[in-house]
Amino acid sequence: RLSRSEHHLRLYNIYDSYCLRQLLVVSCWKIRTAQDEPQDPQRKDPPIPQGALAYATRDQYRLVTGAPSKGKLIASVANGMRDNGKNMGLILACSVFLVYGFGVLSSLSYLPDIGPRVVPSYFSRSHLGHNVNLARDEDSRPPAPVVVQNEDSTALSGIRALVSRKKKTKLVPDAKWPVSVLDSDKDFETIIHPGDFKTEMSVPTFWSPPVHNKKHFSRDSAMQIGSCITADKNGNFARGDKCPKHERTIFVAIASYRDWQCRYTVESIFLRARYPERIRVGVVDQIIDGEDDVCNVPIEPCGSKPEQALCKYKAQVDNYEMEAQLAVGPVFARHVGHRLYRGEYYATQSDAHVTYTQDWDVDIIEQLENTENEMAVLSTYLTDIIGSIDKDTGKSLRTTRPIMCNTDYEGSTQGRYLRHGSQPEGEPSIHGMPEMQPFWAAGYSFSRGHFVVNVPYDLHQPMIFQGEEMSIGIRGFTVGYDFYAPERSVCFHHYAHGNKTPGRVKVKHFWENSNTYAGTGVRAMKRVLGIVHMNPEVDPSEWNHEDEDFYGLGNVRSPDTFFKTFGIHVEEKTTEHNLCSFVASGVMHREFQPHLRSDGMGINYDEISYQYEDPRAKKKRERNKKKH
Numbered sequence: 001r002l003s004r005s006e007h008h009l010r011l012y013n014i015y016d017s018y019c020l021r022q023l024l025v026v027s028c029w030k031i032r033t034a035q036d037e038p039q040d041p042q043r044k045d046p047p048i049p050q051g052a053l054a055y056a057t058r059d060q061y062r063l064v065t066g067a068p069s070k071g072k073l074i075a076s077v078a079n080g081m082r083d084n085g086k087n088m089g090l091i092l093a094c095s096v097f098l099v100y101g102f103g104v105l106s107s108l109s110y111l112p113d114i115g116p117r118v119v120p121s122y123f124s125r126s127h128l129g130h131n132v133n134l135a136r137d138e139d140s141r142p143p144a145p146v147v148v149q150n151e152d153s154t155a156l157s158g159i160r161a162l163v164s165r166k167k168k169t170k171l172v173p174d175a176k177w178p179v180s181v182l183d184s185d186k187d188f189e190t191i192i193h194p195g196d197f198k199t200e201m202s203v204p205t206f207w208s209p210p211v212h213n214k215k216h217f218s219r220d221s222a223m224q225i226g227s228c229i230t231a232d233k234n235g236n237f238a239r240g241d242k243c244p245k246h247e248r249t250i251f252v253a254i255a256s257y258r259d260w261q262c263r264y265t266v267e268s269i270f271l272r273a274r275y276p277e278r279i280r281v282g283v284v285d286q287i288i289d290g291e292d293d294v295c296n297v298p299i300e301p302c303g304s305k306p307e308q309a310l311c312k313y314k315a316q317v318d319n320y321e322m323e324a325q326l327a328v329g330p331v332f333a334r335h336v337g338h339r340l341y342r343g344e345y346y347a348t349q350s351d352a353h354v355t356y357t358q359d360w361d362v363d364i365i366e367q368l369e370n371t372e373n374e375m376a377v378l379s380t381y382l383t384d385i386i387g388s389i390d391k392d393t394g395k396s397l398r399t400t401r402p403i404m405c406n407t408d409y410e411g412s413t414q415g416r417y418l419r420h421g422s423q424p425e426g427e428p429s430i431h432g433m434p435e436m437q438p439f440w441a442a443g444y445s446f447s448r449g450h451f452v453v454n455v456p457y458d459l460h461q462p463m464i465f466q467g468e469e470m471s472i473g474i475r476g477f478t479v480g481y482d483f484y485a486p487e488r489s490v491c492f493h494h495y496a497h498g499n500k501t502p503g504r505v506k507v508k509h510f511w512e513n514s515n516t517y518a519g520t521g522v523r524a525m526k527r528v529l530g531i532v533h534m535n536p537e538v539d540p541s542e543w544n545h546e547d548e549d550f551y552g553l554g555n556v557r558s559p560d561t562f563f564k565t566f567g568i569h570v571e572e573k574t575t576e577h578n579l580c581s582f583v584a585s586g587v588m589h590r591e592f593q594p595h596l597r598s599d600g601m602g603i604n605y606d607e608i609s610y611q612y613e614d615p616r617a618k619k620k621r622e623r624n625k626k627k628h
Contacts, residue, residue, distance in 0.1 A: 171208070171211055172208055172211060172221075172224045172225055172238075172343075173207060173208055173343060174236075174237075174238070175225075175226065175227035175228075175236075175237040175238035175343045176227065176237050176343075177227045177228070177229050177230075177237050177249055177278075178280075178315065178316065179227070179280065179342045179343065179344075180280075180315070180318055180342070181204040181282075181318050181339075181340055181342065182318070183342075186205075187204055187205055188202050188203065188204055188205060189202070189203060189204075189205050190202055190203075191203055191459065193326060193328075194328060194332060194459055194460055194461070194462040194520075194524075195326070195328040195332075195462040195463065195513075195516070195517040195520050196516075196517065199326065201322075201326070203320075203336055203339055204320070204336075204339040204340055205339065206338070206339055206341075206453075206456065207339075207341050207342050207343055207453070208225075208343075208453050209453075209550065210453060210454045210455075210456070210479075210550065211225070211450070211453060211454065212454045212479050212480070212554050212556075214553075214554055214555040215555055215556070216480065216556055216601065217375070217450070217454070217479065217480055217556070217601060217602075218599075218601070219374060219599045219600065219601055221450075222374050222448065222450055222601070223238075223240030223241065224238055224240075225238070225343065225448070225449050225450040225453060226238060226240070226243070226248065226249070226343070226344065226345030226346070226448065226449050226450070227249045227343050227344055227345055228243035228244075228247045228248060228249065228345065229247045229248075229249060229277065229278045230247055238343070243345065245362075245365055245366075245369070246274075246275050246278075246362070247275075247278060248278065248345035248346060248365065249278045249279070249280065249344040249345045249346070250278060250279045250280070250344055250345070250346045250347075250348060250361060250365075251280050251281075251282065251340075251341050251342070251344035251346065251347045251348065251449065251452070252269055252279065252280070252281045252282070252348045252349075252350065253282050253284075253334065253337035253338065253340065253341070253347070253348065253349045253350075253452075254266070254281065254282070254283045254284070254295070254337070254349075254350060254351070254352050255283075255284045255286075255330055255333035255334045255337055255351075255352065256283060256284065256285050256286060256287075256295055256333075256352035257286045257324065257327055257333070257352075257507075257508065257509065257510050258286065258287055258288065258291075258292045258324055258507060258508045259295075259352040259353055259507055260292070260293045260507065261352060261353040261494060261507075262283065262285065262293070262295035262352040262353070263293060263294075263295050263296070263297065263298075263299055263310060264299070264353075264355070265350070265351075265352055265353060265354050265355070265356075266281055266283070266295060266296070266309060266310060266317060267299070267308065267309045267310065268354075268355045268356040268491075269281060269309070269356055270309035270312070270313045270316075271309050272356045272357060272358050272359070272360055272394055273356075273359070273360060273361040274359045274361055274362050275361060275362070276309070276312075276313060276316075278361075279313075279316060279361065280316045280317075280318070280342070280344060281316065281317045281318070282317075282318045282320070282337055282340030282341065283295045283296065283317065283318070283319045283320065283337075283352075284320050284322060284333045284334070284336045284337045284340075285319050285320065285321050285322065286322045286323070286324045286326075286327040286333060286510070287321060287322075287323075287324055288323070288324045288325075289321075289323075292324070294319070294321070295317075295319050295352070296310060296314065296317045296319035297310065298310040298311050298314075318340050320336060320337075320340065322336070324508070324510075324513075325513060325516070327510040327513055328462035328463050328510065328513065328517055328520070329461075329462060329463050329464050329465055329510050329521075330442065330464075330465065330468060330510075331457055331458065331461040331462070331464045331468050332457075332459070332461070332462055334349070334442070334457045335456070335457035335458065335459050335461075337349070337457070338452050338456045338457050341449065341452045341453070343449065344449050345448070345449055346365065346368070346446065346447065346448060346449060347445075347446070347447055347448070347449045347451060347452040348364075348444075348445065348446045349442065349444065349445040349446075350382075350443065350444050350445075350491060351382075351443055351444075351493065353493065353494040353507075354382065354444075354491045354492065354493055354494065355385055355389060355491060355492055355494070356490060356491040357389060357394055357395060357396045357489070357490050357491060357492075358393060358394030358395050360490035360491060363488060363490050364378065364446050364486065364490045367433070367434050367486055367487055367488065368434070368446060368447070368448075370432065370433040370434070371433055371434055371484060372596065372600055373482060373596055373600055373602065373603070374448060374599075374600045374601050374602070375448075375480050375481045375482055375601055375602035375603075376434070376447065376481075376482055376483075376484055377440060377445060377446070377447040377451055377476065377481050377482065377483050377484065378434055378445070378446045378447065378483075378484050378485070378486045379404065379437075379439075379440045379441045379444060379445040379446070379483055379484070379485075380401065380402045380403065380404060380423070380441055380443070380444055380485050380486060380489075381402050381404065381420070381422075381423050381441050381443050381444070382402075382443050382444050382489065382491060382492055382493035383398060383400075383401070383402060383425060383489055383492055383493065384492065384493060384494075384495045385492040385493060385494050385495075388489070388492040389492060396488065396489055396490075396492075398489060399427060400425050400426050400427055401425060401426075401428065401485060401486060401487065401488065401489050402423040402424065402425045402485065403423060403424060403425075403426075403435060403437050403485035403580075403583060403584050404420065404423055404437045404438070404439040404440070404441055404483065404485060404583075405423065405424070405437055405438065405439065405579050405580040405582075405583035405584055406420065406421045406422065406423050406424065406579070406580055407419065407420045407421065407439060407470075407575065407579075408421065408575050408577070409573045409574060409575065410466070412466070413521075413522065414464075414466075414467075414521050414522050414524075414525035415522070415525050415526070415529065415535070416573045417466055417467045417470070417525065417528070417529060417534070418467075418470045418534070418568070418575070419466045419467075420439060420441065420469055424580050424584050426584065428485075428487050429584065429585055429586030429589070430487070430586050430589050430590075431487070432487075433484075433487065434484035434485055434486050434487050435484060435485045435487070435586060435589045436482065436483070436484055436485075436583075436588050436589040436592055436593060437483050437484060437485050437583050437588070438473075438483065438562075438565075438566045438579070438583065438588070439469065439470075439473055439483060440469055440472055440473035440476060440483050441469060442468055442469050442472070443493065444491065446486075447481070451476065451481060454476075454479050454481075454554070455472060455475050455476045455479060455481070456550070456551065457472070457551075458471070458527070458528075458531075458547075458551040459547065459551070460524065460527060460544055460546055460547065460551070461524045461527060461528055462517060462520045462521065462524050463514070463517050463520050463521030463524060464521060464524050464525060464528055467525060467528045467529065468528075470532065470534070471528050471531065471532055474532040474534075474553075474559050474562055475531070475532060475551075475552070475553055475554070477557055477559075477562050478553040478554040478555065478556060478557050478558065478559060478562075479553075479554030479556060480554060480556035480557065480601065480602040481602065482602055482603050523543065523544070526538055526542055526543035527543040527544050527545075530543045531548065531551065531552055531553065532553070532559050533559040533560070533570065534559075534570050535570075536570060536571060537571075556602070557605050561605055564611050565605070565608070565610060565611060565612065566579060566612055567579060567611070567612040567613060567614065576612055576613055576614040576617070577614045577616070577617065578614050578615060578616055579612060579614075581615060582612055591608075591610060592608060592610075595607045595608055
């Protein structure tokens with residue numbers, strides 16, 4: 001299923017290695033015979049193997065130089081060897097190495113053009129994830145990426161270089177639209193896989209390092225982040241809140257593991273949006289090539305069904321393919337997803353098996369803006385798709401929505417950590433705007449784009465599933481972000497329930513790689529909890545502190561403020577139960593929302609002294625106290 005040019009390049013790499021071995025055999029044989037045997041001017045050497053010589057003459061030299069006289073070079077080398085086997089054998093061996101080296105470079109530089117965008121040659125040939133936004137037609141697929149194993153590699157994540165570079169230049173890059181990670185060949189770097197610590201992976205660079213600088217994030221700084229689909233009279237796409245709402249761009253990040261529903265999710269994102277031209281989707285597609293559906297390949301051929309989103313809007317989908325064998329959980333996949341962000345006004349995160357409602361983009365923006373909080377993040381566990389969307393209109397049939405307020409400690413081989421349980425779903429207690437909640441959910445998140453910039457997913461947390469949400473939530477809290485439950489759901493989840501069970505149960509999970517990366521999750525969990533101050537009993541020397549400033553805390557609020565406010569006891573590993581009585585009832589919102597800063601940059605917790613206590617436990621303690 002390869003295109004002709006891709007098929008040629010793959011065969012070139014295979015045949016090139018074969019011919020290198022053949023030519024080296026010839027060279028070494030000539031040197032050996034010249035050293036071991038007396039020189040006889042009357043002796044005639046046996047002919048050089050014709051297969052290797054013919055290949056070098058017709059193909060190797062042509063691909064390297066493109067010169068017209070290819071045969072003469074190899075012929076002269078062969079004649080020289082007959083005159084002086086030892087010297088010319090050495091020359092031929094050196095020539096082979098030089099030609100082969102140039103051949104490797106040539107295989108990168110002589111690539112055919114693919115689509116309207118310029119694909120960075122080093123990224124599109126021999127590095128993992130080379131398929132970002134390549135235009136796949138229905139009859140061809142690019143070759144599988146080559147994974148370079150290097151046990152002694154010292155390549156770093158590039159975080160220090162990024163921060164250093166940004167210090168010397170403008171902190172926030174210029175916004176533009178349309179945009180893709182392929183717009184510049186400088187938009188990629190090599191990292192070491194966090195699970196095996198040796199596989200080199202080519203990934204997009206972060207658009208920007210965190211810009212909060214561990215202090216209160218200013219409104220002026222926030223307005224520098226976020227593109228508009230049209231520029232102002234000065235050519236500036238970052239127009240802040242002066243950009244009309246219907247022109248504000250949206251980035252949607254999806255982490256998919258061998259999920260056949262991923263492209264159906266992408267279809268609903270574009271086709272159900274009122275303004276699909278302002279949407280860009282970044283997919284981290286963890287698949288086995290040839291077995292799994294690819295998320296940016298149309299469900300049906302575009303020739304027979306051109307109205308498909310993956311036909312009409314394929315240039316607005318950046319699909320980063322990763323071998324499923326390298327998957328080490330959602331944290332790493334979403335880390336790469338955050339690297340796909342390119343300065344959009346809003347940022348969304350959802351699962352790969354989600355269906356969106358009609359005009360979802362207008363609805364969710366209206367809800368976010370109604371908070372009047374620039375630091376608001378709308379987030380929730382999604383309701384099941386069954387009975388949720390009208391088949392004719394695409395509108396939601398529900399008036400209820402979940403709210404994030406239920407969490408407790410659990411233990412596993414990775415230690416004890418907070419895990420969110422099932423969340424209560426009901427009619428909103430607050431109307432006209434989303435309702436405040438303490439926790440963030442990975443299954444759905446919608447915010448201004450600077451949330452992705454300031455709270456990026458951590459590279460160094462492989463094989464983590466539980467703990468991810470508390471990590472992002474507490475880090476975001478310390479930077480100054482506030483979490484809200486949407487007043488209305490704009491998308492619904494395909495759970496393995498009812499008639500959806502057969503389709504969902506066949507989807508694989510990253511846990512099938514557990515044996516390959518055994519033990520990494522235990523070490524990673526110590527870092528997850530250590531960064532957010534949730535394992536004070538663990539010696540800090542036991543966990544990895546690399547890039548902690550980049551993936552660490554802000555300084556607007558402390559983790560301790562979060563724990564005291566919401567009844568979390570990190571030393572005892574317990575929580576104050578029945579928190580939902582405080583949150584879902586709207587009490588938290590009514591108490592906290594009035595403390596929104598005058599510039600709209602988050603809730604001022606310096607003005608809040610509230611500390612939640614389980615009302616049932618409190619009453620019990622009071623009764624016991626009276627008895628004694």
